[in-house]
Amino acid sequence: MQDSYLSLLPPIVAIAIAIWRKNALLALFAGTLLCFVMAANWSPIQGTMDSVNGLVGVFSSTGNVYIISFSLLIGALVTLMNKSGAVNGFINLLANLNLVKNPRQAAILPTVVGTSIFTDTNLSMFTAGMASQQLFDKYKLSRARLAYLIDSTCAPISIIFLINGWGAYVLGLLDGNNVEDAVGVLISTIGYNFYAIIAVILAYYTAFSGRVFGPMKSAKSLIAHQNNEDNERTAPAMLMWLPLAILLCLTIVLLWVTGDGDIRRGSGSFSVFWSIASALVLLMIMLKATGVFTLAEIAKHAVAGIRYMVPAVAILVLSFAFGDAIKALGTGIYVSQLLNVEVPAFLIAPILFLAAAFMAFATGTSWGTFAILIPIAVPISLQTGLPMEFLVAAVLGGGIFGDHASPISDTTVVASIASGCDHFEHVKTQLPYALFGGGVTLALYVFIGLGL
Template sequence: MQDSIYTLVPPLVAILVAIWRKNAIEALAVGLLLTGLMQMNFAPIEGVVASGSVLLSVFQGVSNQRIIIFSLLIGALLMLIKHSGGVNAFISSLNERNLVKNQRQASLLPSLIGTSIFTDSNLSMFTAGIASQNLFDKFGLSRARLAFLIDSTCSPVSILFLINGWGAYVLGLLDGYQLTDTVGILIETIAYNFYPIIVLIMVYYTAVTNKVYGPLKYASSKIVETSEQQVISNGKARYMLVPMVLIVLVTLLLLYITGEGDLRRGSGSFAVMWAVIFSFLILCVMLLLDKVFNIKQIVQHSVTGIKNLLPAVIVLVLSFAFGDAVKAFGTGTYVSGIMSVEVAQIGLAPLLFITAGIMAFATGTSWGTFAILIPIAVPLSIETGLPPAFLVAAVLGGGVFGDHSSPISDSTIVASIASGCEHLEHVKTQLPYTLVAGLITICLYIVTAVILF
């Protein structure tokens, strides 16, 4: 059964469950259990034990441990930034300086904020959206346009500038393939990750020219009031700016140190984890010295933030486990062998991009998609001789494309909340842009394969 057509069953079942249940956790759990059962010839006890062993092994890897710690701690950090008033103080400082005087500047503001804060897409969207709501109302711009600008900036930037959880996560998925330079491969994906680049071009074209198309042109933008719009008083902008800047600087410094002078060879998971820990501790000291919170309040807010990210961490752990399971089952090896023969090289990247898009659209998240398809893309690149970064980039871009288009995606929901836009209107007005960007991306992958490979 191993290394045969039957190895396709677990990922296909996982995809079907994702489409049916619209739940990444259920899909990954079913896929993991089915892989264990098939490996043990459907012996129930042995199959469950095998699946459990793979799941437990996730926690044994040092890199995985670091990523899990980072993912939980970033929730605590973001909660402290929010409740300390750091985000709202930053927003107030922008308004006080009266830096925005026309529609073009109003449109550029959320785009620039979204581009600058790439350590966490949700924080980026909330900051850009809340900072711009009143300005968009003032200059007669629809909230749907604001939702499009922040949604189409923050996620693409996060998948391009991978000094964040996405980068650490993908690095974890790339482990175990005897790749000599996983950080280098991750950096190289930027040049091949056409979808987010195209979407960012669309964003800045819209902001600079003030032109919109399709349903967005006629958006009514019924404003939705949310609790996120409430301003917390007595905050200071440095409560947001200092930890965000520190995460970037410390990550780069530790990549340089662990890579012995070469950022590409540094330990991504080590760098990001300690950057977040350091930033979290510095923020805690700042809040204690300024008497914003006492130790008990810091612990309470941190625990709440960690709890909020538990579902995402469960997806993370199951993603690693399922990726390891299908890797050991030989799914990637089998698919790469079939596709290298049956699918022309120019069609591999477009096929991976489309498949990733469908999966992410169905589940509302790209992380589970990466876990299923990266273990297929890497062996496929080894089999065909195509650069790993080329095919991995197709998976990453496809995941963001599906995530962008899905009405159940957390990013589209957060963008609607942060902009005060009715959710279905945001989905309807953004979809034509994502589809056009997706079609252009497919064409570019074909052209790139023809020219370069």
């Protein structure tokens, strides 16, 4: 069905279900099932059996297994840091350093923290938000500004510094589409990911200058009600920063080793898996050695963290299966041929950016968006000759833009909670910044497309 418009049906159905039901898991499952049913000449029984085989086949790839395992282990690492009080210890360390003495420094603190902890978006947001709430109140800065600063640094920085779950996930999608030098392509997307870069620049400009525009000018400290279920335990800050430092350093070393001196050619899935496993083991040893947790408590919280990541990993597995399915169906090839004939080359990246933005805005998830559009962007690149990193970056940036603008995105919700800001107030005050960044990004993609 590579030359048929029917190959567009699975991604269209997946997008429609995602928008209708606000459920990426259901959308990806339906899209995957439909792909296999169509490939089996519309036989529902054979298509269902092939779907099961497709899902099982995801685990036949060593790279996929590494990525899935990494995603589960990051849940254990983050949960142990939170439950042990290591996050609180890190926050206290920042307070004791007495780095904040005026409103500008108060605004800079969450911005720097948000760009420093890029291993996990939620961990970064909660750390930056909890460390800054009282400081923002003290210097009469609105909680809406705090929510904006952490939302505009934590998620964008995760898609720029890709030594985290985001990078492993995108790497898996690229590997699943048989991209040569997937690590090199992934690293090269950074320079083209204009929305994420602009979002971080805007956040730092706002923090340093103190200038705001739009509804942010009149934003008041509408403090959302917070249930006081947060862990009040405090542990040494080293329990947080040392494992994260080991994770970062070891990932780079393993990429260099597996790439024979070139980190772009290293095995990303292998490197990230063993780095997170090492960081987790180190954290467990430190928790036991310092007497913070017993072995039983370590096991309990680690299992809870892994269990918490199961829904995300289910989306991950379905994303891999869906990518394989629409690749076999020829959807990407058909779309690339269509765009090659009907659409000027300089408009392809802007179209992908807008498509990703719309999907992420409507569904509240960028990961599901990546799963649907990256398998389309890759063959478009091969057909048109446009740089693959250019088109993939357009999808990644569009997903982050849609996430920022969407009131149902998990990142906007977490940013509101972490800053203690009213959710609607956060969405309303952040939207002009997101739209400005999106507009500049579109212009840049058109300009670069004209020069390619």
